[in-house]
Amino acid sequence: MTMSLSAELWPDVQPDAARRLMLAGVESFAQRGYHATTTRDIATNAGMSPAALYVHFPSKAALLFAISRSGHEQALALVQNAAEQADTPMTALREIVERFVAWHARRHTVARVVQYELGALPEQEYRVVAELRRGIERIVHDIVVRGAEAGQFTVSDPMTAARAVLSLGVDVARWYTDRSRTSPAELGRQYGELALRMLGADPARAASPRN
Amino acid sequence: MTMSLSAELWPDVQPDAARRLMLAGVESFAQRGYHATTTRDIATNAGMSPAALYVHFPSKAALLFAISRSGHEQALALVQNAAEQADTPMTALREIVERFVAWHARRHTVARVVQYELGALPEQEYRVVAELRRGIERIVHDIVVRGAEAGQFTVSDPMTAARAVLSLGVDVARWYTDRSRTSPAELGRQYGELALRMLGADPARAASPRN
Numbered sequence: 001m002t003m004s005l006s007a008e009l010w011p012d013v014q015p016d017a018a019r020r021l022m023l024a025g026v027e028s029f030a031q032r033g034y035h036a037t038t039t040r041d042i043a044t045n046a047g048m049s050p051a052a053l054y055v056h057f058p059s060k061a062a063l064l065f066a067i068s069r070s071g072h073e074q075a076l077a078l079v080q081n082a083a084e085q086a087d088t089p090m091t092a093l094r095e096i097v098e099r100f101v102a103w104h105a106r107r108h109t110v111a112r113v114v115q116y117e118l119g120a121l122p123e124q125e126y127r128v129v130a131e132l133r134r135g136i137e138r139i140v141h142d143i144v145v146r147g148a149e150a151g152q153f154t155v156s157d158p159m160t161a162a163r164a165v166l167s168l169g170v171d172v173a174r175w176y177t178d179r180s181r182t183s184p185a186e187l188g189r190q191y192g193e194l195a196l197r198m199l200g201a202d203p204a205r206a207a208s209p210r211n
Numbered sequence: 212m213t214m215s216l217s218a219e220l221w222p223d224v225q226p227d228a229a230r231r232l233m234l235a236g237v238e239s240f241a242q243r244g245y246h247a248t249t250t251r252d253i254a255t256n257a258g259m260s261p262a263a264l265y266v267h268f269p270s271k272a273a274l275l276f277a278i279s280r281s282g283h284e285q286a287l288a289l290v291q292n293a294a295e296q297a298d299t300p301m302t303a304l305r306e307i308v309e310r311f312v313a314w315h316a317r318r319h320t321v322a323r324v325v326q327y328e329l330g331a332l333p334e335q336e337y338r339v340v341a342e343l344r345r346g347i348e349r350i351v352h353d354i355v356v357r358g359a360e361a362g363q364f365t366v367s368d369p370m371t372a373a374r375a376v377l378s379l380g381v382d383v384a385r386w387y388t389d390r391s392r393t394s395p396a397e398l399g400r401q402y403g404e405l406a407l408r409m410l411g412a413d414p415a416r417a418a419s420p421r422n
Contacts (some may be wrong), residue, residue, distance in 0.1 A: 003237070031330075032246040033245065033246050036244060061376055071372075115385070116385070160402075163386070164379055164402065164405050167383075168378055169379065171378035171381055171382040171385075171386070174381070175374070190367065191367060191371075194371075194372065197410075197411055198405045198409040
């Protein structure tokens with residue numbers, strides 16, 4: 001169970017022991033916060049010794065960085081793919097929100113660590129992650145600007161609008177649980193409509209390709 | 212400086228030592244998380260002895276509860292006042308978002324603890340806070356429903372729409388800093404427009420009374 005979830009979350013990470021440690025880290029950080037978690041807690045949670053943890057990650061900060069970077073890379077990739085596949089700013093924006101929101105709901109425990117433990121990253125590692133975040137914001141900002149130029153969106157401040165669009169998705173990680181009545185995909189669909197409207201677009205004119 | 216800020220944040224709390232401890236708690240929890248903070252850290256931060264802390268709060272959890280309950284009561288009161296003072300669902304919704312967003316920006320450190328340390332509250336205390344949260348959600352939900360009935364809003368799922376409106380405000384606490392280029396009031400104004408649009412309303416028809 002744990003092994004297959006960790007493989008699903010981080011297909012690119014090898015060996016399996018490293019993935020198990022990342023999952024144990026996510027669970028511990030989400031439950032008690034980064035600062036209150038020890039490397040011993042994480043190793044125990046993964047069924048390993050503290051020494052075995054250090055074989056894969058030189059420090060607790062290195063483990064947090066691996067989780068945070070991977071989460072941000074996944075979010076950036078899905079935003080990038082959605083932007084590239086769409087043929088208009090409206091469909092691009094809707095696709096991005098649908099996927100970004102669904103990811104934050106489906107991966108809510110990972111996403112919580114990714115979004116709320118940024119302050120615990122060491123300076124250099126923080127800079128790497130901040131650049132990935134700027135990449136996500138830039139794509140959404142540029143789509144908002146292009147949509148406004150094309151007359152599809154009406155916005156007074158593209159930066160504020162782009163951040164509000166992303167906020168809708170990020171905040172899902174805070175409140176979504178496995179007991180939430182709306183599925184990740186359905187929530188994404190609803191938020192896609194809300195986001196388009198927020199930008200002054202008519203959702204009926206940008207039908208979701210998956211519906 | 213610290214004394215006047217704590218008095219501004221919690222005008223109803225007496226004596227001043229209790230307010231200073233709440234402010235020290237907010238700062239410590241926001242920086243390192245609830246679980247990694249000791250009562251000794253908080254007392255030291257407030258310039259007091261651990262024994263002096265226990266005079267005012269029987270435990271670290273009691274201090275978190277005081278901060279969380281007070282923050283939720285303030286948020287509920289401002290949402291209630293905005294709802295009561297407005298004469299239409301559109302102006303009510305805009306007023307609520309303007310004040311709720313501005314509060315989360317202006318009080319971002321307090322709001323961060325209030326919004327992100329819910330899981331650390333003991334069960335009984337959590338229930339008290341959860342009831343305050345439901346009160347906020349209920350007011351926004353009812354305004355969305357009344358606005359839809361009055362033909363001012365167009366929404367497919369009022370509960371999802373209400374939560375998305377509140378998400379915009381809550382997430383401000385995550386990213387807003389004292390260095391943010393937009394003032395709390397201006398951010399509130401912009402988000403008020405975005406929220407109205409999200410509900411399918413025309414912001415130009417619900418002019419902000421403060422503009």
